Amino acid sequence: MEKRQILIVNDNEYYLRLIASVVEHEGIHVQYASSGEEAVEILKESSFSTILIDLNLPSMGGYELAMLAKELVPDIEIEMITSDISPHLSRLAVQAGIFRVVTKLSEVEQIIQKMVRG
16 A cells, blocks of 8 residues: 655645644655745655645645646645635635635544545
């Protein structure tokens, strides 16, 4: 069985490493990027089953990154983390090809469990 590959993109290094360490503990290979531009370069060079994107990234926002990720890896599952979910945000997420949008603090454990279980 091939080991799952997940790319986590967040400009908050503490939050980024926290999620990465929990996912890695479950035996999943994790790479991380602190910007959308860095994530695009990583996606060009490596294969991932899932990308977890922070909505509010500097320079390139989460929606733009999601659309680029879908262009580069059409079958990648995209999950977005944000601190505020609204109907407008949900519509934009669907347009960008995002599989799931979750709130940062209240659902982090849920995200990790879904990633771990496949």
